[in-house]
Amino acid sequence: MTRILAQYVSLETAALGLIELIFSFLIIEAFLNVPGGPAALNLVSSGLDTHFTNLAAMFAVVTASIAVTIGLYRPEVCLERRRLVVTAAAAGIVAFPILLLVSGGFHISLTGRVIFWLVLVLLVWQASILATHLAFSAMVRRDGMVRRVLILGSERRTARLVELIRSRQVRLFEPVVAAAIPSLSPGHLRQQRIWGVIVADQADAAPNAAALLDSKLRGARVLSVTAFCEQHLGRIDLETVDAHWLLCAEGFAQGRVTNALKRTLDVAVSLSLLVLTLPVMLVTALAIKLDSPGPVLYRQQRLGLHDKPFTLCKFRSMRVDAEAGGDPRWAQQQDPRVTRVGRLIRAMRIDELPQLINVLAGEMSMIGPRPERPHFVEQLTRVIPLYRQRAYVKPGITGWAQVNYPYGASVEDAREKLAYDLYYVKNRSLLLDLLILMATVRVILFREGAR
16 A cells, blocks of 8 residues: 555555556547548547547546546455446446537537447447456456465454454455464565564564564564554554544644635535436425325434534435334334335435535535434444544545445444544545545445445
């Protein structure tokens, strides 16, 4: 991993993306320069034949951006052929209308021949993406990019970290327990193909402190479990952090300029989405009214920035008697309280659209931890240390936890999501917000985590 613009990025994934961006550019430019290409696009007659490179570059950037948004560079997509084919097909479908708009911006007449040319370009682009991804997958499956990590610590903490690493959808790390490596010398670590040493428990690693320090000063990679989880798993390890760690760790602070830019983007994005989704919201409101008795909108008190209460708006997806007893309840898989229309709008996240009004009012942001109900905040604060610290940033419609973890409906789920929420609180930036917005498109398209 390397840190780029305050975010941890896999060098292998970045290299794959760069290679495919170059391939895309070369493929599109080649198509523009083949006999009949410029004529088919009517570029010569419009005087744009000298700008083939600009057009090829624009098309390449658009297709690469869509590939990132759809999730083509997620490890599990790179390594699973079925998901790779489906995701690449989805990327092509999404890219087609956008490339039509880009073509219009270059004053290209959208004739039948032009549309056929664009389809052909997308098909060849998809084929090249599949080829490079499959080559990448073959490298990983041969363990050429799976990193062996030596874990030092107590049996309980070592077992927990091993379970966490192996619970990932794709195995990019191979945990090795200390008993399997008799020596911590740099030469022996290289001989055993150990990529790095993770200190899961400082007390139990103390007998090896001198050897570890010697190895680190000689160039070996030695990480605390906290650093490993943050840098390579995108989460904060709740078992090894406390208030003192929060006090001394880098990050967390945000300048006035960054906050002002974030607020400006919130207003711009929420206004744009309100205009674009207005027809969808009108149809949804009518469907809810026809499907079940009760109001179209559901209003509920949530806690926002610094635990300040506000009224959250959503399209009603449950029966009006969903909490007839007055006690808040977690949502369930196949929840019987959800209406027919509610099940559909939840799967497509349409029920969240009225929260754009909360964003405009300044009560929420587009990106941030999900706002929780006061009843659950009280309950979770008693059993999960540092839970209230997530309230130091404005809650959001989507967030790092939402795109990395399925819908949470239990105390344990809340604990897991807090690990991602604290990562966002610590590492938040406009770039991370952009990455989350792009990942949200993928989550909606593939219906990940809906309940």
